Amino acid sequence: MMKKTKRILALTLTACSLLSLTACSGGKASETPTTEKQAAGETTAAEKTETAKGEGKREKLVISTYLADAAQVAVREKYIDGPLQEAFPDVDIEIKMYNDRQSLQVEVAGGGGPDILDLDGPTDVAEFAKADRVLALDDYAAKYGWQDMFYDWAYDSCFYNEKLFSLPTSFEGMVIYYNMDVMEENGWKKPETKDELITLMKEMKGKGIIPLSFGNSNYQGAVDWLYSTFTSCYAGPDVLRKALTGEGKFTDPKLTASIQTMVDWWTEGWLGDNASQSITNEDMMAFFAEGRAAMMINGTWASNQLNTTYPDCNWDSEMMPKDPEIGSILPFATGGGYSINANSKNPDLAAEVLNFLFTSMDRHYASINEAGYQPYPLKDFDISKLEGMDPKMFDQYQLLMDAQTNNQIGFCSWTFYPSDMRVYMNENVDSMFLGVLSVDDFMNKSQEYLDAALASGTAPVLPE
Incomplete structure (x- = not known):
């Protein structure tokens, strides 16, 4: 892989790429469905959070991103950090910045790294998947109905060796x-x-x-x-x-x-x-x-x-x-891919956070309308929600939607x-x-x- 990626460049150039900030935490995802876990006496992500809270501890989720200036961080805080903290008040959410992709890769390879990895699209995710450094998300996809949420072309591109390893973060x-x-x-x-x-x-x-x-x-x-x-x-x-x-x-x-x-x-x-x-x-x-x-x-x-x-x-x-x-x-x-680090200690909570990001649509529309973020490739995306925004930006989003509708x-x-x-x-x-x-x-x-x-x-x- 090249030393720099399109996503790294985009993050240094525009605030819109900062949409790729998420949160997550660890370990390998169990193949046992949540209902079976409960029957077996195992705890869910939410139950673990409540237990930690009762013990005076707080869950921590670490999110990867690349270096950004103060203005970009301010935008991110408004549309990503703040909404996440409001939705998960009992979780400490850290946004960890990396100079480049290589430093992130080295940390993950060493057994550490953020819980949710913001990677450079399916080709980048494939490299991590090849090395068993990200988790297969198929069980979470079934739980949250992710397959039905995304456009087929974007969702299908996130598979590697017939397993889902990421979710598409933008439509470009x-x-x-x-x-x-x-x-x-x-x-x-x-x-x-x-x-x-x-x-x-x-x-x-x-x-x-x-x-x-x-x-x-x-x-x-x-x-x-x-x-x-x-x-x-x-x-x-x-x-x-x-x-x-x-x-x-x-x-x-x-x-x-x-x-x-x-x-x-x-x-x-x-x-x-x-x-x-x-x-x-x-x-x-x-x-x-x-x-x-x-x-x-x-x-x-x-x-x-x-x-x-x-x-x-x-x-x-x-x-x-x-x-x-x-x-x-x-x-x-797709402009990038959210993956869950194989080293994460709480992948269930990580998946819950990812699901929030893709289902909090008022937040998402506001981030596009007010900050020029790229839209998620969601089937329920309603371009009429963007009317009134910068007309050139609106026309460009319409161009994307029309090309998709017309199979271009x-x-x-x-x-x-x-x-x-x-x-x-x-x-x-x-x-x-x-x-x-x-x-x-x-x-x-x-x-x-x-x-x-x-x-x-x-x-x-x-x-x-």
Whole structure:
């Protein structure tokens, strides 16, 4: 796995990623249902809490998150910490911050770590599950009815070796952003097709404007935003699904051509101005917001930062300009995954806390409406509850909902690609950009990792 993940980056960039804060505590989950435990004289999580209270002790739940500034912590306290403490008044809830994913992984591997782990989506969770560091949640899912709560595509992606190891923490996707001031000043219209986009990028480049802002010098893995978009939108989700499920191959000519298109756009200077390896993610956002670049391929999570850091930026977002043979596609992902640490001493209480987070809908709607958090992928999510919020943010959420309704779903790597395959791809896209690695060699090696995952049964589940 790369040293930094998309979720780590998002946490440093926007308050919305801080939605991934939860609480939990320990030990291996018993396969005995709660009613049978009671019959056998065993105590439930709530009973343990009451016992501890009577003995003058308090349960403690530790929640993992990554470093955040004071403003982000204040938002988190309003929408996560406070509601949790109110719902669980007899539990001490600690939010423990980590510098990076590696420090969290080391602590868990050493037999410790927080009770609830906020991880970087299904591919990240799979690494912990492979090492038996997180608990299977199937019994809790049956108890709380989680399968019926989530969209199938998001819930199914949380399985590893046919067991549920996480719950999806947000509903996000890849879109193209337009700086509308730059577009209007130059008389440019938003392109509707891939060919129109290419024509527009040539004109932008000729005027000294970076067509597509991109930089990954402080987060190499940001390239997965790109290849997730190009494979989904310009090879097509049907071809990609067949490759990822083993019905086809990742070396399919259409998938190879989509990666070649990405490399060609970088080589032309349309994507990252031939300098993405020396441009930070923060610079990428600044170039776009300040008009040095006219467009940007980024996730829906970036909208909150644009509104908070660059309030004067007149931006809009859409699905990528389409290939007419494929149609408009929006690559989907879950933004993270809540897992229960295998070292936790009270997994029952941890699961109870997770269930609260996903069922306290008034809190959830307020966090989206007032703080720009990404929505949970819940079937009962009602977008009308967001009316009156920032119109650009509302339009973006509507875009996600419409894409789902119209089956225009593509597949982001951090949710639907095998973890080892994704690691290889993230670490080697820059080599293709710089001409050190051929596209064919990149695709062949990626296929090897995919084959291994399919053979071992560890490839993520894809929606039909």
